[in-house]
Amino acid sequence: MIKRLKIYFLPLILISIILGTEKVFGWPWSFDMWKQPSIWPYEMPVAYPNGSVSENQNIEQMEMTRGSFESITKDPVPPTEASLQEGEKLFQNNCSPCHGMGGKGDGLVIKRGFYPVDLTAPQTQARTDGYIYAYIRYGGKILMPSYHENVSSDEAWNIVNYVRKLQGKINIIKDK
DSSP states (O other): OHHHHHHHHHHHHHHHHHHOHHHHHTSSSOOGGGGSOOOOTTOSSOOOOTTSSOSOSOHHHHTSOHHHHHTOOSOSSOOBHHHHHHHHHHIIIIIHHHHOTTSSSOSGGGGGTOOOOOTTSHHHHTSOHHHHHHHHHHOOSSSOOOOTTTSOHHHHHHHHHHHHHHHTOOOOBOOO
16 A cells, blocks of 8 residues: 555656645645735725725715824815704714713713713813814824724714714804
């Protein structure tokens, strides 16, 4: 039995030495899956394939730094009724589990020992619109996750409008 194995493997070993083991043992099977381009977890920046990410976000805004956003004092999206309705819907879906329905920081996560910011508090009201936007898109500096992939740029500005409404700091512009 061992003689037979030697007889069968001897030509294979000789061919692999001449051609290289990759060509002999790789055919007809391939190891391409091991050598493909890939994205490792937490590897940044990620260039997504065309059409795989929402295209309704303003690309120019994504190229700005967090500090540039924080310095924006006035929300570029006017606080129309449509904007506030969209902002309310997005706030309820993305923000209320932590900040609560009224933005008071009394969401369900406090049962797990997290204490989110009260968005109606004076220190939050004193922040710029860009600061709130940057927190939504880039995440908090301590615990809040980034919503960059969940919320587009325009949607984030709608949320800012809604937060300002919760704070009582906004005059609604009537839709035309």
